[in-house]
Amino acid sequence: MVESAMPLKIRQKSVDGARDEFEIRDYLRLDLFPHFLCPGCGHGIALRALLWAIHDLDIEKDQLAIVSGIGCSGRLSAYVDANTFHTTHGRPLAFAAGLKLARPDLHVIVITGDGDCLAIGGNHLIHAARRNLDITCIMMNNEVYGMTGGQVSPTTSLDRFTTTTPMGNQEPGFDACALAKGAGATFVGREVTLQTTALKNLMQEGLVHKGFSFVEVISDCTEIYGRKNDLGSSPEMVLSQKRSVLPRFDGTAVDKPFRAGNWETGILSRQERPEYYSAYRAHCHKVLGK
Amino acid sequence: MSPVPGNSPQLQSLQGNQACALGAIAAGCRLFAGYPITPSSEIAERMSKELPRVDGVFVQMEDEIASMAACLGGSLGGVKSMTATSGPGFSLKQENIGYGIQAEIPCVVINVMRGGPSTGMPTRPAQGDVMQARWGTHGDHPIIVLTPSSVQEIYQQTIQAFNFSETYRIPVIVLYDEAIGHLVDTVELPDPKDIETTDRKWATGPAEDYLPYAPDKDGIPPMPRPGDGYRTHTTGLTHLETGFPTQVPDDVTRVTSRLLDKIENHRDEIEQYELLSCGDADILIVAFGITARASERAVNMARDKGIKAGLLRPVTLWPFPEKALQELAGHAKHVLVPEMNAGQLILEIERLCAGSVPVSGINRFDGETIKPNEVLAKIEELNNG
Amino acid sequence: MNAKKKSAKSVVAVSGPTNVLIVGVGGQGVIMVSKILARLSQMQGLQVKQSEVHGMAKRGGSVFSHIRFGEEVWSPTIPMGEADVVLGLEWAEGLRWLRYLKPGSGTFISDTKRIVPPFSCRDRHHDALHGYAHHTVAEIVKQVPSAYAPNATGMAIELGNERVANTILLGVLSTVMDFPAEDWLQVLPEFVPPKTLETNLKAFEAGRHWTTQPPVPEVQEQAVPQPQAPMRRQVSLEITGEWCKSCDICVKMCPERCLALDDHQIVELVKPNACTGCRVCEWLCPDFVIAVHVDVVPLEAVSADTTTEVRI
Amino acid sequence: MSKTDGYEIRLSGTGGQGLGLGGKMLAAALSSEGLHVAQSQSYEPTSRGGMSRSDLVVSRQTADYPLATGLDYLLILDKRAISISEGMINKDAVVLVDEELVPDPPSGHFKVHALPLSRTAISLGNLRVTNVVSLGALIALGDFCSIETMEAAIKQVTPKKYAQMNLDAVRAGYELVQH
Structure with missing residues (x-):
C-alpha cells in the first residue's frame, strides 16, 4: 500500500503559477443553467466527472469536440463550453x-x-469498436428511455416496469461492455456515478487511450424509472449502487456484481491495436511511396 | 482511366460515376464516407483510390445512415465531404440530410437512381427519386438538387454541387440515373487551374461577439471551424442565432424562414437550365437526365419534320427554374414531360403552368429508358392534335 | 529517518491482564504478529483474548489487533489508556492509537516508516497537511513513558525483504516482554512462510540487537512537510441556489451530515464546523450547485467557523 | 447533332465473353481518332451466362442521345442475344455472327457475315480471345477503324502479359475477312 495507488488527484489552487484547481464552471455554458435534467439525475454527476477528467488531462476546450445523440444524454453536450454537436438519434x-x-x-x-x-x-x-478510431464513447446507462417518458430500453433489468412494459420487462438486456469488447473495442470500462472519483479516473484512462475507448456509466433515472419501480429517493438510488460494487483502486481487482446482470466495474479490457486514422494514413503513404 | 491516346491529355474516356469522383476531387472533396450500393458503387471505388493521393480520407461505413452522418461530421470538421448512394440508401440517409439542412452543414450527396420502390431493379435506370430528393426528409426545408445529363456534366455538376453547398451551407444532391452513371463517354476535363471552386465562408472576428447562426446580409451565416476558438453548439433542434434550441413561435418562424429564404432569395444564382429550340416552340418538352438526351434528339428530329418543338432541360431540378418555364409555357401550345417514373416532375410543371397550357407526360417505370422515337411520336401526336 | 529509543522496563504484569495493541495498515502483518503473541501467551498457560479488525488490505486501510492475556481475561478489547504496549507497524497508525497507551508506564514501539493511507486522515483533502504526523519522532518519544522507534522497514530492506519489518519489531517487542527468548524462536517458524524463515530469524535477531545499541545522535528530520507558520485549511462551500433541484443527494451523502434543505428546499450548510471539505457533495451533485473551495491559510486568518458558506 | 453524323456498334453475346472489354478496346481505338464514343453496357446482376451487350454510339461531337437506337454494326456471339437487337438493326448494317454459336442468324435488309470466330480463337490456343478475334473481323468488314489503330488501342487497354495474345487474335480476325 503506497500513495501512488490513490487514484484521486485534486490539484491545489494555484500559488506558484501551477495549474488551477478544477472548477466545473470554467467548462460550462453558464447561460444555459440550471440544466434541464430532472432532480437527482445521474447524468449530471457523470458529466462532472467527464469535465474533471478533461481538466486534469489539460485538454484545450477549443480542441475538444463533444458529439452526442438524442435522448437525455444527448442534451449534455450543449452545456459544455467546447465544440459541441447534438446529432441525430443513434x-x-x-x-x-x-x-x-x-x-x-x-x-x-x-x-x-x-x-x-x-x-x-x-x-x-460495434463498427466504431471494430474500426478503432481514436474516439472516447461515454455511454450513460440508466436502463430507460427517459426523454420520451420512460419506455423499455436494451438495458432495462428484468421485471422492471416501464411505460411499455406495464407487466414487467421480460426481454433480456445487453451487457454493453461485453458487446463493445467483443466488437474489438481496445478500451472498455464501467463505473457507477456514486464512485465519482473512480469514474473520473476511468474516463481519464479512456481519454488517454489511443483508439476506441468505451466507458459505460451506470447512471440513475430517479424521476421516471426510479419512481415507476419504487427504487427510492435520489440519494437512495445513488447509494444503492454501493451495495454491489467494490471500487477498485489498483485497476486489477475483480469487482462485485452490480444490478441484475452481475456486471463488473472498473477497467474491463485494455489492449493495443493500431488506431484507425494513423494506420490508414501510414498505409496509404507506404503504398503510394510518399 | 487513362487518357485517350493521340488526343489532348484532358480528353478522356470516362464513366459517369468515375467522372463524379474526379469532379469531387477537383472540387476539393477530401472526405468520402460511403456504403456499397448498385449502381453507385464505382463512385466509392474511385474515391477510395483517389483520396489517399490528395491526403484525403475514404471510409466505408457500416451502413448508409452512418455514411451520411460521417459525411456531415467531416464537413463539421471543416473538410469538404461527400457520400454517394442509390434509392434505398437515399431513403436511409434522409434523416441526416435533414440534419444537414437544419444545422446548415455543407456536403454533397450523390444519388444514382435505379428502379423502385424498395429494392426494385438495382441495375436498371429510373428517375423515380424526383420527389424524394425534394421532400425526402421531413419538415419544411430548402434543398438544391442538380441533375446532370451527360458524363461531362456529371463532372461539372459535382463541382458545382460542392460550390453551392459551401456557398449556401446546405447539403446539395446530385441526382442522375443509372444510364448516365454507367455510360462511358468521351469527355474533356478542364485544366485544374481553370476549375472554379468555392470555399466556405469561415467565421472571423472575436469569439465573444460571434453568433453561429446570425446571417450576413446574404442570409448565410459564416461557419465556425472547430479549433478556431468559437466553441459553438450544433444541433438538429430548431435553434436561435446562438445555436441553442428554441420553441418560441416567433423565433421559430424567424429562423425557419431564414433557412427557407436563403435558397429562395438566391434562386437567380442557383437556377440553371438549358434551352434547345425554345424560341418559337409550340410543343415545350421539359426533361432531365437521360430523358433529356432522348428529348434532345426527338426535338431535332421533329424540327427536321418542321414541327416546332423545344426542350427546357432543368439542371437544377430543385429549385426548379420556375420563371423560365412559365415564360416558355406562356408561348407554347403544349407542354410535354417525359420522365422515367409514373409522373413526378409533371406535378410541379402542372402546378407552375396552373392550367394555362395543357401538360401531358410520357412515363416509363419498366427499367427501360425513354427512347427518342417515343418522344417524337408523342410530339407528332400533340402536333396533329 | 533517525531511530530513537529510550530504555524501558519489562511490561508484563503478574496480576491482571497484559494488554498489547498491534496496529498498522493492511498488508503489513499485524495479524501475524498478534497470532505469535497469542501463541506465546498460551504456551505460558495464560488466557488470551484477541480482537481484530482486518480485511481492509486492498484499500490500504487501518488494521488493528487487541491482544489481552493473563490468568483471567474477560473482555477482548483494550479500553483507552489501558494498553501496556502499543506496537505500530506504521508510524502514523502508531500515533493514532497513542491515546490507548497506559499513562505513566506504557511502552510505545513503532516503525518510523510512514505510509499515509488515503482515507484515514481526518483531513480528507488530498495533499492536505497531515496534522497528526507533524511531530518528529523525538517529540513523540519524549511524550511517552517508554518508547522504541526503530526504522524497521529500512532495516528490513537491508536484510533483503521489506516484509520482515514486522519481525524486526517483534524482536524489539521480545525484549520488553517476559517470555523466554527461546519460546519466541520456537513460535516464529509456525507463522512465517518456510521460504522466508531464515530472513525472519535474522530480522528477529536484528530487532533484539537494535535495542542494545546506544542511541544515535539526534539530527534534524526532514521527511514530513510542515507548515512554516501555523496553518490550517479554510473550506468554503459555494452554493448556487438557483441551480438546486432539491434532489437531496448531497444532504444524505454528506459523511458529516452538515448540509440540509432549507425552507425553499434549497441546500444550505447547517453545520459549518463539521465540514471537512471532503467534496462528496460537490462530486455527487448532479446540478453542479456546490463547489468546495479549500485554501490553506495562516491560522489567524481562519474565520470563526471552520467552513463558510458562500451563497450565490 | 442528329444521329446521321455518327454510327452505332453493338457487341452482344453472353456474360463472360469479354464484350465489355471488347467495347473498351474499340472505344479506345475510335477515341484515338478524335471521335466521341459513348459506351454503355447491359448491367445485369447475372453477368455470367446471362445475356450481355456492349454498345458504342460514335459521333464527331458528343451525341445528343448516347444510347443505341439503331445499330450499324452488330456482333452476335450467342444465339440467345439475337432477340435484344432484332428490330433495331439499321438498313445496310453489318451483322457479324459466329458460325457455330449462332447457327441461325437474323436476316433482313442487312448483310450477315458468319465466320468461324470462336474456332479461330481456339486455334490460337484460347477460346477467351473470341472477342478480340471478332473485333479484328468487325473492323475489316466495317472499315471504320484501321487495324493499326486497333492494335495500338489493344496495347493500351490490355495488361502487358496478354498483349501479344490479343494482338495475334485481332490480326487473325482481321485476316479472316481479308482472305
Missing part, C-alpha cells in the same frame, strides 16, 4: 467518425445513452 458515433477522420487533431468524445447507443445506434457502436 448516430453520434458515425458523426464522430467523420469528424475525427477530418480532424484527427481534435479530441472527440461521444456522449450517448443506452437507447441511443445500443438500440438505434447499435450498429455504429
Whole structure:
C-alpha cells in the first residue's frame, strides 16, 4: 500500500503559477443553467466527472469536440463550453467518425445513452469498436428511455416496469461492455456515478487511450424509472449502487456484481491495436511511396 | 482511366460515376464516407483510390445512415465531404440530410437512381427519386438538387454541387440515373487551374461577439471551424442565432424562414437550365437526365419534320427554374414531360403552368429508358392534335 | 529517518491482564504478529483474548489487533489508556492509537516508516497537511513513558525483504516482554512462510540487537512537510441556489451530515464546523450547485467557523 | 447533332465473353481518332451466362442521345442475344455472327457475315480471345477503324502479359475477312 495507488488527484489552487484547481464552471455554458435534467439525475454527476477528467488531462476546450445523440444524454453536450454537436438519434458515433477522420487533431468524445447507443445506434457502436478510431464513447446507462417518458430500453433489468412494459420487462438486456469488447473495442470500462472519483479516473484512462475507448456509466433515472419501480429517493438510488460494487483502486481487482446482470466495474479490457486514422494514413503513404 | 491516346491529355474516356469522383476531387472533396450500393458503387471505388493521393480520407461505413452522418461530421470538421448512394440508401440517409439542412452543414450527396420502390431493379435506370430528393426528409426545408445529363456534366455538376453547398451551407444532391452513371463517354476535363471552386465562408472576428447562426446580409451565416476558438453548439433542434434550441413561435418562424429564404432569395444564382429550340416552340418538352438526351434528339428530329418543338432541360431540378418555364409555357401550345417514373416532375410543371397550357407526360417505370422515337411520336401526336 | 529509543522496563504484569495493541495498515502483518503473541501467551498457560479488525488490505486501510492475556481475561478489547504496549507497524497508525497507551508506564514501539493511507486522515483533502504526523519522532518519544522507534522497514530492506519489518519489531517487542527468548524462536517458524524463515530469524535477531545499541545522535528530520507558520485549511462551500433541484443527494451523502434543505428546499450548510471539505457533495451533485473551495491559510486568518458558506 | 453524323456498334453475346472489354478496346481505338464514343453496357446482376451487350454510339461531337437506337454494326456471339437487337438493326448494317454459336442468324435488309470466330480463337490456343478475334473481323468488314489503330488501342487497354495474345487474335480476325 503506497500513495501512488490513490487514484484521486485534486490539484491545489494555484500559488506558484501551477495549474488551477478544477472548477466545473470554467467548462460550462453558464447561460444555459440550471440544466434541464430532472432532480437527482445521474447524468449530471457523470458529466462532472467527464469535465474533471478533461481538466486534469489539460485538454484545450477549443480542441475538444463533444458529439452526442438524442435522448437525455444527448442534451449534455450543449452545456459544455467546447465544440459541441447534438446529432441525430443513434448516430453520434458515425458523426464522430467523420469528424475525427477530418480532424484527427481534435479530441472527440461521444456522449450517448443506452437507447441511443445500443438500440438505434447499435450498429455504429460495434463498427466504431471494430474500426478503432481514436474516439472516447461515454455511454450513460440508466436502463430507460427517459426523454420520451420512460419506455423499455436494451438495458432495462428484468421485471422492471416501464411505460411499455406495464407487466414487467421480460426481454433480456445487453451487457454493453461485453458487446463493445467483443466488437474489438481496445478500451472498455464501467463505473457507477456514486464512485465519482473512480469514474473520473476511468474516463481519464479512456481519454488517454489511443483508439476506441468505451466507458459505460451506470447512471440513475430517479424521476421516471426510479419512481415507476419504487427504487427510492435520489440519494437512495445513488447509494444503492454501493451495495454491489467494490471500487477498485489498483485497476486489477475483480469487482462485485452490480444490478441484475452481475456486471463488473472498473477497467474491463485494455489492449493495443493500431488506431484507425494513423494506420490508414501510414498505409496509404507506404503504398503510394510518399 | 487513362487518357485517350493521340488526343489532348484532358480528353478522356470516362464513366459517369468515375467522372463524379474526379469532379469531387477537383472540387476539393477530401472526405468520402460511403456504403456499397448498385449502381453507385464505382463512385466509392474511385474515391477510395483517389483520396489517399490528395491526403484525403475514404471510409466505408457500416451502413448508409452512418455514411451520411460521417459525411456531415467531416464537413463539421471543416473538410469538404461527400457520400454517394442509390434509392434505398437515399431513403436511409434522409434523416441526416435533414440534419444537414437544419444545422446548415455543407456536403454533397450523390444519388444514382435505379428502379423502385424498395429494392426494385438495382441495375436498371429510373428517375423515380424526383420527389424524394425534394421532400425526402421531413419538415419544411430548402434543398438544391442538380441533375446532370451527360458524363461531362456529371463532372461539372459535382463541382458545382460542392460550390453551392459551401456557398449556401446546405447539403446539395446530385441526382442522375443509372444510364448516365454507367455510360462511358468521351469527355474533356478542364485544366485544374481553370476549375472554379468555392470555399466556405469561415467565421472571423472575436469569439465573444460571434453568433453561429446570425446571417450576413446574404442570409448565410459564416461557419465556425472547430479549433478556431468559437466553441459553438450544433444541433438538429430548431435553434436561435446562438445555436441553442428554441420553441418560441416567433423565433421559430424567424429562423425557419431564414433557412427557407436563403435558397429562395438566391434562386437567380442557383437556377440553371438549358434551352434547345425554345424560341418559337409550340410543343415545350421539359426533361432531365437521360430523358433529356432522348428529348434532345426527338426535338431535332421533329424540327427536321418542321414541327416546332423545344426542350427546357432543368439542371437544377430543385429549385426548379420556375420563371423560365412559365415564360416558355406562356408561348407554347403544349407542354410535354417525359420522365422515367409514373409522373413526378409533371406535378410541379402542372402546378407552375396552373392550367394555362395543357401538360401531358410520357412515363416509363419498366427499367427501360425513354427512347427518342417515343418522344417524337408523342410530339407528332400533340402536333396533329 | 533517525531511530530513537529510550530504555524501558519489562511490561508484563503478574496480576491482571497484559494488554498489547498491534496496529498498522493492511498488508503489513499485524495479524501475524498478534497470532505469535497469542501463541506465546498460551504456551505460558495464560488466557488470551484477541480482537481484530482486518480485511481492509486492498484499500490500504487501518488494521488493528487487541491482544489481552493473563490468568483471567474477560473482555477482548483494550479500553483507552489501558494498553501496556502499543506496537505500530506504521508510524502514523502508531500515533493514532497513542491515546490507548497506559499513562505513566506504557511502552510505545513503532516503525518510523510512514505510509499515509488515503482515507484515514481526518483531513480528507488530498495533499492536505497531515496534522497528526507533524511531530518528529523525538517529540513523540519524549511524550511517552517508554518508547522504541526503530526504522524497521529500512532495516528490513537491508536484510533483503521489506516484509520482515514486522519481525524486526517483534524482536524489539521480545525484549520488553517476559517470555523466554527461546519460546519466541520456537513460535516464529509456525507463522512465517518456510521460504522466508531464515530472513525472519535474522530480522528477529536484528530487532533484539537494535535495542542494545546506544542511541544515535539526534539530527534534524526532514521527511514530513510542515507548515512554516501555523496553518490550517479554510473550506468554503459555494452554493448556487438557483441551480438546486432539491434532489437531496448531497444532504444524505454528506459523511458529516452538515448540509440540509432549507425552507425553499434549497441546500444550505447547517453545520459549518463539521465540514471537512471532503467534496462528496460537490462530486455527487448532479446540478453542479456546490463547489468546495479549500485554501490553506495562516491560522489567524481562519474565520470563526471552520467552513463558510458562500451563497450565490 | 442528329444521329446521321455518327454510327452505332453493338457487341452482344453472353456474360463472360469479354464484350465489355471488347467495347473498351474499340472505344479506345475510335477515341484515338478524335471521335466521341459513348459506351454503355447491359448491367445485369447475372453477368455470367446471362445475356450481355456492349454498345458504342460514335459521333464527331458528343451525341445528343448516347444510347443505341439503331445499330450499324452488330456482333452476335450467342444465339440467345439475337432477340435484344432484332428490330433495331439499321438498313445496310453489318451483322457479324459466329458460325457455330449462332447457327441461325437474323436476316433482313442487312448483310450477315458468319465466320468461324470462336474456332479461330481456339486455334490460337484460347477460346477467351473470341472477342478480340471478332473485333479484328468487325473492323475489316466495317472499315471504320484501321487495324493499326486497333492494335495500338489493344496495347493500351490490355495488361502487358496478354498483349501479344490479343494482338495475334485481332490480326487473325482481321485476316479472316481479308482472305
